[in-house]
Amino acid sequence: MQGTQPETRRDSNGSENLGMKSETIVARATPRGASALSIIRVSGPNAVPVVDSIFEGKRLSALASHTAVVGYLRAVGEDSEAAQLIDQVVVTVFLAPHTATGEDVVEVTCHGSDVTSDEIVRLLTLNGARMAGPGEFTLRSFMNGKVDLAQAEAIGEMIHARSLRSSRISLAHLRGEYSAELSLVRAHLLELLALIELELDFSEEDVDFADRNRLEALLQGANVKMEALLASYRLGRALTEGIRVVIAGRPNAGKSTLMNALLGYERVIVSPIPGTTRDEIEAAVTFRGIPFQFVDTAGLRSTEDVIEAEGVRRSLHSLTTADLVLYLVDLSSQDLEQEWRTVSEMRTAMPDRTVLVVGNKSDLVDESTGVEKATKDGARPEWEIDYEISALSMLSQESQVTKLFEEIERLTALNVSLEDEQQVVTSQRHFAHLRAAKAAAERAQFQLASGGSGDMLSADVRAIIEHIGEITGEVTNEDVLSQIFSSFCIGK
């Protein structure tokens, strides 16, 4: 973890109001339900005496930091005459400052029963601790300079990770990989800002304290870095929110067959009768850590059947919600003209959606058919097939499924290498600040290039500094902090 100064933090915005003054807090750190063990965490100046008051075993106050002892908890605090034994536990003592929160921390590991765990928490509150609010332990780590804001957020992300891949990215955030770099850029900019502002004070004398070349290089470097981070948000968002892929096409194109192949099980009814699927069917599957939501739709055609017509209406609506449309064309169709017309109508209707035109039933087509001719016909480029498959054989060929997934990853720009994963932005809050910082950096570059006024330059550099600071938490705003930490669960 990189060195951040707690002093700056506390002074920045009167964060003491966030209710952290020297109270000792307690909460269960593990989820409810029967389990082998359960952990109750206590943090604050009285953590040791509070637990000591109900502990039978070695005196906790006599222990060295990072020591675990076995003993019993007794229900002291109400009617001490009849104080019953509650559980056999392991108590671990961590003394400030080298603890997760920067305060004294005591962890009680008891047997994993909700009844005992709740009773222990209750007894600890009777003996001087108070129930922690959501995210309060992590908030204290942040306030005491143990983690920066991006790292604190990473802890929340990690707990909610839906795949090993997301969790790896959150771990990179927790290690401070990109916030450290951003902090460094910010520190350099701060130095230069001081010099630019000094120049403004001496404006009569026309002196340059700030090295323009250095500033330009710094802005350029920051720009490249931010550009890469902004681009990574596509993957970051996909990992947290998933990618929505809508399978569309004319009746009988093989949409439901493809859906089943992609899911790896027979989720949807398939039949040779056109108009089989009449409702939207959604199912999720994870590929390389990215959650995909596939939507099978009713085949697109004009129909007299009221129910099918409603299905078609829904299919068309679904298309507008897709991150990617897999548009299936039946290559063996007798009426390819009709297929092509539908493709171009759809492309015209949704110019800004990513559409992959997939030719299906390749197993039924031989080299000499009209399909080959159509795709090679330069006069009708909009008819081109992007990708050819046989959904039927994909059902039994996993390698074909993998290939199609890889194509989808490529199209949605999610094919990011493992090394680049260290620097993936997953938070929308970070994304917004990065975008604002980048815009300010571009304005500053323009001021420099066009010899604009020092005032404007200083305002833009200041804006970059502010926005980067919001990401790392070097600039804090109480509302933002409470919002971030209140989204955590209690005990975190």
Ligand SMILES: Nc1nc2c(ncn2[C@@H]2O[C@H](COP(=O)(O)OP(=O)(O)OP(=O)(O)O)[C@@H](O)[C@H]2O)c(=O)[nH]1
């Ligand atoms: N030979 C061959 N047949 C296929 C292929 N894909 C699908 N089929 C067949 O085509 C017929 C229609 O398949 P479905 O998957 O139900 O087609 P759909 O697009 O969902 O049709 P609707 O729900 O009616 O819009 C079925 O008999 C499938 O077995 C393929 O790649 N090759």
Ligand SMILES: [Mg+2]
């Ligand atoms: Mg179907």
